[in-house]
Every structure is written in C-alpha cells, then in structure tokens.
Amino acid sequence: MNFRLSEEHEMIRKMVRDFARNEVAPTAAERDEEERFDREIFDKMAELGLTGIPWPEEYGGIGSDYLAYCIAVEELSRVCASTGVMLSAHTSLAGWPIFKYGNEEQKQKYLRPLAEGKSIGAYCLTEPGSGSDAGAMRTTAKEDGDHYLLNGSKIFTTNGGEAEIYVVFALTDPSSKHKGTTAFIVESSFPGFSVGKKEKKMGIRSSPTTEIIFEDCRVPKENILGEVGEGFKIAMKTLDGGRNGIAAQAVGIAQGALDAAVDYARERQQFGKPIAANQGISFKLADMATSIEAARLLTYQAAWLESEGLPYGKESAMSKLFAGDTAMKVTTEAVQVFGGYGYTKDYPVERFMRDAKITQIYEGTQEIQRLVISRMLTK
Numbered sequence: 001m002n003f004r005l006s007e008e009h010e011m012i013r014k015m016v017r018d019f020a021r022n023e024v025a026p027t028a029a030e031r032d033e034e035e036r037f038d039r040e041i042f043d044k045m046a047e048l049g050l051t052g053i054p055w056p057e058e059y060g061g062i063g064s065d066y067l068a069y070c071i072a073v074e075e076l077s078r079v080c081a082s083t084g085v086m087l088s089a090h091t092s093l094a095g096w097p098i099f100k101y102g103n104e105e106q107k108q109k110y111l112r113p114l115a116e117g118k119s120i121g122a123y124c125l126t127e128p129g130s131g132s133d134a135g136a137m138r139t140t141a142k143e144d145g146d147h148y149l150l151n152g153s154k155i156f157t158t159n160g161g162e163a164e165i166y167v168v169f170a171l172t173d174p175s176s177k178h179k180g181t182t183a184f185i186v187e188s189s190f191p192g193f194s195v196g197k198k199e200k201k202m203g204i205r206s207s208p209t210t211e212i213i214f215e216d217c218r219v220p221k222e223n224i225l226g227e228v229g230e231g232f233k234i235a236m237k238t239l240d241g242g243r244n245g246i247a248a249q250a251v252g253i254a255q256g257a258l259d260a261a262v263d264y265a266r267e268r269q270q271f272g273k274p275i276a277a278n279q280g281i282s283f284k285l286a287d288m289a290t291s292i293e294a295a296r297l298l299t300y301q302a303a304w305l306e307s308e309g310l311p312y313g314k315e316s317a318m319s320k321l322f323a324g325d326t327a328m329k330v331t332t333e334a335v336q337v338f339g340g341y342g343y344t345k346d347y348p349v350e351r352f353m354r355d356a357k358i359t360q361i362y363e364g365t366q367e368i369q370r371l372v373i374s375r376m377l378t379k
C-alpha cells in the first residue's frame with residue numbers, strides 16, 4: 001500500500017493551488033456577493049488543461065485520472081467552492097456520461113469541446129416534483145421523424161445558462177417509469193431550449209443554478225446517449241462518480257476553513273496570549289484537521305478505485321457522506337474560532353460555512369447516500 005501521491009498528482013496539485021491562489025481567490029468574495037459567474041476563470045482553467053483532466057488526449061483531455069481531477073476540485077474549493085463545483089459538474093456530470101456511453105462521433109463532437117474548455121457542460125435530472133426520487137421525473141421525449149421532441153422542465157442545474165452542452169434525462173416511454181428513461185445530449189442552441197429561473201442561494205453563489213425549460217425542444221436522434229431506455233442507469237452511474245467530486249469539493253472547503261482558523265488562532269491575542277494557546281481552541285483545530293484527513297483519504301480512495309476500473313459506487317457515496325458532514329462541522333467550528341469576526345464578511349469563514357451546506361444536499365442528500373450505502377451492504 002502506498003499513500004504517496006505520484007509526481008504527476010503532486011504537479012497538478014501545485015499548478016492548481018497556484019492558479020487558485022492567484023486567479024480565483026482574489027475575486028471569490030466579490031463574486032459571491034454579486035452572484036457573478038466569471039467565464040474568464042473557466043477559460044484560464046482550459047488553458048491549463050483543467051477542463052479535461054481525466055479524458056484521453058484523443059478527446060482533447062490531458063490523459064490523467066480521477067484522482068488528479070479530485071485534487072483539482074479540492075484545491076479550487078479551498079478558495080472558492082463555486083469554482084470547484086463548476087469543474088465538478090462540468091467533468092463528472094457532463095463529460096463522464098459522454099465518455100462512458102457516447103459513440104465515437106458524440107465524443108468528438110461533444111466530449112472534445114468540453115475537455116478543451118471550448119464549451120461548459122451541465123446535467124439535467126432533478127425536476128420540481130422529482131428530487132431524491134429521481135425515477136419520478138415527468139419530462140418527456142416523443143419521437144418525431146429523425147428527432148425527439150423534449151417537453152418539461154429541470155431545476156437546480158449547476159452551470160445552467162452558462163453551459164452549452166447538457167446531458168438531459170427524459171421519458172421516452174412514460175408507462176415504463178425508470179426503464180422508459182433515455183439520456184440525450186442537448187445543445188443550448190437547439191430550438192425549444194431555454195433557461196428559466198436562476199436560484200438565489202445561501203452559498204456557492206457565483207455558481208449559477210437554474211431551471212432549464214424544454215418546449216418541443218428538437219433533439220436529433222443521433223444525440224441519444226447510450227440506448228433508448230438506458231437513461232436511468234446512466235443517470236445513476238453518473239452520480240456514482242459525481243458524488244466523489246462533491247466529496248473533493250467538501251474536503252477543499254473544510255481545508256480552506258481550517259487554514260484560515262489556524263492562522264487566526266496563532267495571531268489573535270486575548271488574555272495576553274494567542275488564542276491557540278488555549279486547549280479549547282487548539283483541540284478544536286486538532287479535531288478539524290483529523291476529520292479532514294479522514295475525509296480526504298476516503299475521497300482519494302474512491303477516486304483511485306474508479307481510476308483502476310474497480311467498483312466505486314459505495315465508496316463514493318461514503319466519501320460524499322463523510323466529507324459533506326466534515327465540511328459542515330469544520331466550517332462551523334472555524335467560525336467559532338474567529339468569534340464575532342467569523343460571523344462577518346471580513347473573513348472567508350462565513351462564506352465557507354454557507355458553501356459547505358450544499359455538499360450535504362446536492363448529488364443526493366446525506367440521507368440518500370445512506371440509502372445507497374445500506375442497499376449495497378444488504379443486497
């Protein structure tokens with residue numbers, strides 16, 4: 001067993017850490033305040049190859065692996081969780097199903113621009129009446145000559161409105177429920193595609209989350225991803241990996257909060273000494289660091305399993321469950337270490353705390369992760 005990261009992984013970590021510090025961190029608070037997505041950051045990430053980390057070079061990627069991708073999401077989230085999830089949804093929710101289920105033509109047409117960072121990707125599963133119960137979706141896709149006509153609306157779409165390529169799930173046979181679900185690749189330029197309400201959120205405020213509306217949206221048959229009726233399985237498999245991207249985001253958020261809390265605890269003087277000299281504070285920091293390390297190991301393990309072609313669904317649900325709870329706990333404690341200042345926008349810990357909450361909710365709530373894990377234990 002070897003816990004040392006490879007030279008390539010260390011190199012990617014250093015590159016992303018420098019990029020995050022120099023290009024992402026300086027505007028993170030301002031973008032959060034203004035709820036502003038910055039395409040320039042994505043373009044710069046593309047120049048560095050970050051938009052296609054796990055995809056082979058023949059599809060425009062840099063041919064690395066899922067661990068390298070998780071390290072990138074972690075380092076970005078350490079300064080800006082919105083930028084972290086932008087890359088996570090782009091890579092694991094849009095790129096992955098096309099890489100795994102797309103034919104050669106689809107990969108060249110859609111995975112390549114995603115990997116090269118010429119387009120942003122998104123994933124449309126959730127609907128107003130279908131969240132945890134993903135199989136209850138209502139969006140339909142009706143055959144019309146050499147096209148399908150999509151009707152319905154999806155909500156909570158990360159990268160919504162900014163993305164050009166959407167992986168969308170719709171019912172081609174509404175009577176067969178999940179067995180009648182099909183996956184489609186939909187371009188934002190297709191007639192009948194439109195972007196609806198943009199959510200006003202507690203956290204990850206510079207990551208756009210929108211409704212996507214389909215009104216007789218004309219999707220060519222060649223844009224069916226996988227087989228007709230295979231969509232639910234594709235949606236679930238996609239989330240298996242996506243959840244580990246969220247775990248990486250959670251680890252990054254928690255680490256960013258710990259970094260800030262350690263610095264503050266060493267500098268802040270009360271009763272004539274740094275507050276870190278009190279066990280009430282230093283033990284808190286020790287517990288925070290220990291939980292983060294455990295969350296990181298779970299996350300890296302799931303990424304490694306996926307990179308090795310081994311089963312990773314259960315481990316990915318576990319990493320998301322543990323890392324999400326860790327992020328929430330650690331960021332809350334970080335605010336406590338800062339005291340009153342932590343509750344203000346003068347320091348980043350209140351943003352980290354707001355950002356952490358979503359990691360317990362999206363890509364399957366913590367309760368759904370427990371369902372997935374327990375079903376795998378007992379099936």
Ligand code: CAA
Nearest residue numbers: 125131132133134135156157158233236237362363364368
């Ligand atoms: N891999 C492959 N197949 C799977 C699978 C998996 N991980 N999970 C389920 N399936 C298959 C089952 O084998 C079954 O197939 P058969 O009928 O052929 O046997 C079929 O799918 C139905 O499975 P279940 O009976 O287990 O389905 P269910 O209705 O009980 O639901 C669930 C399972 C795990 C609860 C699922 O609905 C789920 O994951 N819900 C949460 C959805 C979610 O995470 N949403 C987040 C959306 S993305 C987002 O957050 C926004 C964003 O942009 C970031």
